[in-house]
Amino acid sequence: MLSFSVSAIVRMRIGCFLKIIYLQKYNVKNKNITYLFLF
Secondary structure (H helix, E strand, O other), X not given: OHHHHHHHHHHHHHHHXXXXXXXXXXXXXXOOHHXXXXX
């Protein structure tokens, strides 16, 4: 149970990090930016 939650948190962090890199790389200016960061 604990390892599952830890891996889920790690995956969430990595996903957030990749989204930040994606937004900075492609300079996405969109109304859906806040929508992206909800996940």
